[in-house]
Amino acid sequence: MDIPTHSTIDDLQALVHSLIDDDDEDDEKSNNKSKGIPYSFYAKIERKNGVVDEIEITNSLLDFLKEYKNLVSTEVTLQLTYQPLAVFKVRPVTRCTATMPGHTEAILHVSYSPDGQHLASGGGDTSVRFWDVNTCLPKMTCKQHKDHVLCTAWSPDGRYFASADKRGTLIIWDPHQKRKRAHKQYITGLAWEPLHLNQGRGERIVTSSKDGSCKIWNVRTKQALITLSGHTDSIEAVKWGGEGFLYTASRDRTIKVWTAKEGDVLGKMVRTLKGHAHRINCLALSTDYVCRTGPYEFAPSGRPQRIFSEESNDEDAVQKAKYQAAVERYQAFRDQQEGDGQKERLVSGSDDYTLFLWHPTSEKQPVKRLVGHQQAVNHIQFSPDGRYFASASFDKKVKLWNGYSGEFLKTLTGHVGAVYQVAWSSDGRYLVSASKDSTAKLWAIPSGKTAKATLPGHADEVYALDWSPNGASVATGSKDRTIKIWKH
Amino acid sequence: MPQHEHMERHRKLHGVRMDHEERTRKKEARLVHKRSEFSQKVHGIRAKIYQKRRFKEKATMRKTIAMHNERTNTHANDEAVAEGAVPAYLLDREGVSRAKVLSNTVKQKRKEKAGKWEVPIPKVKPVADDEMFKVMKSGKRGKKAWKRVVTKVTFCGESFTRKNPKYERFIRPSGLRMKRANVTHPELKTTFQLDILGVRKNPSSQIYTNLGVMTKGTIIEVNVSELGLVTTSGKVAWGKMAQVTNNPELDGCVNSVLLV
Structure with missing residues (x-):
């Protein structure tokens, strides 16, 4: 098909829509459905060393041709492929709607519940606070911890909330307020079991600690199921993957993969991934987002697609519905991934300034070693659809990478201090980053290289960041003891 | 060995010498040297008996000292929460670039407290x-x-x-x-x-x-x-x-x- 070179993405989109309409004209329903879907376009080019790459067209064909004019000849036919994007659109956050004081020390962690209805924060004043998302007012202050609350995590079905502190204590807040000395030293990470595994019980949580061990807990029976020991140094990050594996990254430069699937032996070490030359700081999974939000999916309006009535008497039925929804969502997510990407992908960032891309479910060898950062990498997050991942580093930059091949895409510069955290909007079109320079910055993905907006206002380093799963708001927690809520 | 309480009786009847206090003090002060001399000299079964007795004395001494110290001992405070909370990803990273960090909160407090034009050297000698x-x-x-x-x-x-x-x-x-x-x-x-x-x-x-x-x-x-x-x-x-x-x-x- 001949297309003028000055055609933009919108033109291409209209073309795809009309083509798809032609294909199934008889089916009225699918017609309507396909019309709203936005697409992204990729051009196949061959690099000089013979590697075939797919490069995303961000603006118009002409711009693309100009940028790659020494690689793409204007004489040959350019092959374009299209991929569907999220229908659901998140509006960029630009202004601060609320500043919530309350904590009397630095805020170390903020997290939205998977349905986006609750916000929880943990601070250096040893309290866990719950906030009302709609009115931006405090709801509850929980003072059970005896030390700085380092991590917080909601279970994917939203039933439980866990927080862990520097003294190694784990507290599951709802419905049983039970304090447990979980570890000898401070807890570095928490991860809930994804809801679509283990028949939707979703009651297991794993904690990682500086003492070099991981523990799996059953929060319903309040038991420690197993201790995973094998690392020789502090464990810095833990993830519970969608395929039923546990991943732990440690300061001893290794990542270990453990079984946690139903029917398997719990906590058997499968393989050790070696490659990093220095302590590993963070892990990110392509399935992170879908596992975190479990059954909750959001319609374009930002309202939940399915509503699970919490007051219903038949708790089992609700739980079953949630399980069904989570399984369907996870399956849909897998189907949407392309080719090799069907496998779960893991990215690890380290103090040796590099990132590694792994296929941890099947291979021991890394897929790719990603270089470019000039300081330790502190945080990585996959976009919700798994197409990109962003890495935040102490070198004041955020780098954007292709989620499938690990190819470098863009450096986002603008921060004047170390970048601590990044968070994606749920449609994968925006990214926010929190930095030591007391600001957060909003970036449009993939077109923007400079920040779309700066979110100033904090008086000190921004430690914690989270984007609500329904896309409506961003919460930042800072050393200046306030939480700020940002909205469109 | 004294027979009956004749020492006390004498003291009651005639009082003590003028320099009694001083003599007892000196005697007591000399006691350690005497003891040490004895313990170095003694041998055989007497040495064993002496050593055992002395060991017991020392043990009780240590105990009493510890008891007296109890009052002034400083205990680790389990309830105290350390200042300066940092997130898990910054723990154990002190000293990397912390030296340059400015605490804005401290800065603000200073500002509120002090006048705007307070400078380190308030009075300057004019130069002609x-x-x-x-x-x-x-x-x-x-x-x-x-x-x-x-x-x-x-x-x-x-x-x-x-x-x-x-x-x-x-x-x-x-x-x-x-x-x-x-x-x-x-x-x-x-x-x-x-x-x-x-x-x-x-x-x-x-x-x-x-x-x-x-x-x-x-x-x-x-x-x-x-x-x-x-x-x-x-x-x-x-x-x-x-x-x-x-x-x-x-x-x-x-x-x-x-x-x-």
């Missing part, structure tokens, strides 16, 4: 004109005396060029020009060598300010961009005030304190 300037004779026979040479350290901008001799009333000698200052951050207790951007205020006279003369107590502006200070809006702060704390013309360098 005849100390500041040396008359320079000019003219063919050296009888004109309208030129002045500045005798203190000065700062001239980057693009400064001297004026034509006919119009140059004040001469700032190039040997006394300074471009960099040693700036101490009062909270971080660290010193950096920073570029001078300009002279803001010389308290002695407005003329000195215009000439860029730096004497003790002068407020100068320094380039702090390499310290990584940030304003709340996220912009890098690059010009900050500092006050000169030494006499630069005597020391050959400019030392100053950052005003935060």
Whole structure:
């Protein structure tokens, strides 16, 4: 098909829509459905060393041709492929709607519940606070911890909330307020079991600690199921993957993969991934987002697609519905991934300034070693659809990478201090980053290289960041003891 | 061995010697030496018995001392929460670049407490004109005396060029020009060598300010961009005030304190 070179993405989109309409004209329903879907376009080019790459067209064909004019000849036919994007659109956050004081020390962690209805924060004043998302007012202050609350995590079905502190204590807040000395030293990470595994019980949580061990807990029976020991140094990050594996990254430069699937032996070490030359700081999974939000999916309006009535008497039925929804969502997510990407992908960032891309479910060898950062990498997050991942580093930059091949895409510069955290909007079109320079910055993905907006206002380093799963708001927690809520 | 209580009886009847107190004190003081002499000399079964008895005595002594110490012992406070909370990803990273971190909260508190123009050296001795300037004779026979040479350290901008001799009333000698200052951050207790951007205020006279003369107590502006200070809006702060704390013309360098 001949297309003028000055055609933009919108033109291409209209073309795809009309083509798809032609294909199934008889089916009225699918017609309507396909019309709203936005697409992204990729051009196949061959690099000089013979590697075939797919490069995303961000603006118009002409711009693309100009940028790659020494690689793409204007004489040959350019092959374009299209991929569907999220229908659901998140509006960029630009202004601060609320500043919530309350904590009397630095805020170390903020997290939205998977349905986006609750916000929880943990601070250096040893309290866990719950906030009302709609009115931006405090709801509850929980003072059970005896030390700085380092991590917080909601279970994917939203039933439980866990927080862990520097003294190694784990507290599951709802419905049983039970304090447990979980570890000898401070807890570095928490991860809930994804809801679509283990028949939707979703009651297991794993904690990682500086003492070099991981523990799996059953929060319903309040038991420690197993201790995973094998690392020789502090464990810095833990993830519970969608395929039923546990991943732990440690300061001893290794990542270990453990079984946690139903029917398997719990906590058997499968393989050790070696490659990093220095302590590993963070892990990110392509399935992170879908596992975190479990059954909750959001319609374009930002309202939940399915509503699970919490007051219903038949708790089992609700739980079953949630399980069904989570399984369907996870399956849909897998189907949407392309080719090799069907496998779960893991990215690890380290103090040796590099990132590694792994296929941890099947291979021991890394897929790719990603270089470019000039300081330790502190945080990585996959976009919700798994197409990109962003890495935040102490070198004041955020780098954007292709989620499938690990190819470098863009450096986002603008921060004047170390970048601590990044968070994606749920449609994968925006990214926010929190930095030591007391600001957060909003970036449009993939077109923007400079920040779309700066979110100033904090008086000190921004430690914690989270984007609500329904896309409506961003919460930042800072050393200046306030939480700020940002909205469109 | 004494028979009956004859010692007490005698004491009751006749009292004690005048120097009794002193003698008992001395006797007691000599006791340790005596004991030590004995324990070094003794051998055989007597030594064993003596050692055992002494061991028991020492044990009780240790116990009593520990009991007395109980009152003043300091205990680890389990309930105390450490100051300065940092997230899990920054734990164990102290000392990497923490030295440059500025606590804005502390800064704000200081601001509220102190007046706006409080400076480290509040009172400055005024410098008289005849100390500041040396008359320079000019003219063919050296009888004109309208030129002045500045005798203190000065700062001239980057693009400064001297004026034509006919119009140059004040001469700032190039040997006394300074471009960099040693700036101490009062909270971080660290010193950096920073570029001078300009002279803001010389308290002695407005003329000195215009000439860029730096004497003790002068407020100068320094380039702090390499310290990584940030304003709340996220912009890098690059010009900050500092006050000169030494006499630069005597020391050959400019030392100053950052005003935060």
